[in-house]
Amino acid sequence: MPSHRPDIRFDFKNTPVEFDEKNRLVTFVSEPDPERYEYQEKDGKKGYYDKFDKIFIPKALFEQIHLNLKGKQIFYSPSKIDNANKYLNDRIEATFNFFEEGVNNFNFDNTDSSKDFLVDLDNVKMNFVILSIDLKGSTKMSQELPIELNAKIISFF
Numbered sequence: 001m002p003s004h005r006p007d008i009r010f011d012f013k014n015t016p017v018e019f020d021e022k023n024r025l026v027t028f029v030s031e032p033d034p035e036r037y038e039y040q041e042k043d044g045k046k047g048y049y050d051k052f053d054k055i056f057i058p059k060a061l062f063e064q065i066h067l068n069l070k071g072k073q074i075f076y077s078p079s080k081i082d083n084a085n086k087y088l089n090d091r092i093e094a095t096f097n098f099f100e101e102g103v104n105n106f107n108f109d110n111t112d113s114s115k116d117f118l119v120d121l122d123n124v125k126m127n128f129v130i131l132s133i134d135l136k137g138s139t140k141m142s143q144e145l146p147i148e149l150n151a152k153i154i155s156f157f
Contacts, residue, residue: 008050008053008055008057008061009050009053010032010057010062010065011032011033011036011037012030012031012032012033013030013031013032013033013034014028014029014030015028015029015030015031016028017029030066030069032048032062036050036051036052037049037050037051037057038051040056042056045058045059046058046059047059047060047061047062048062073126095156098152098156099149099152099153099156133157135153135154135157138154141153
């Protein structure tokens with residue numbers, strides 16, 4: 001009979017302790033994010049209570065997860081935005097201009113830069129994250145707006 005292991009999420013707070021400039025390696029201490037987890041004892045077992053998902057994660061499982069991460073490479077691309085509020089304020093005019101200019105002459109671009117990126121990675125092994133954005137109400141929006149305007153909104157995101 002197959003055993004069912006529930007999917008869990010574990011967020012860590014990482015504190016850098018050393019940076020090797022030459023090899024571009026960061027050594028850091030990783031601990032359960034205190035905003036999300038509370039260390040507790042439940043039924044004689046020590047572990048972490050996840051305040052968001054409202055589940056108890058035994059310390060042994062946490063230690064197993066932590067051991068699996070040891071020595072793994074983490075790729076980091078620093079944010080190009082230093083101040084989110086300033087960036088948004090600076091982008092307001094450009095955003096309005098984006099939607100006002102040439103909606104009727106919108107050019108559907110058939111090139112997909114993600115394909116080129118993936119082809120370049122044929123012989124490279126790396127872990128990466130794909131960010132997906134869900135536009136609330138986009139199905140209804142796509143049915144009510146002209147196709148060119150809907151395409152422009154989608155390309156904006």
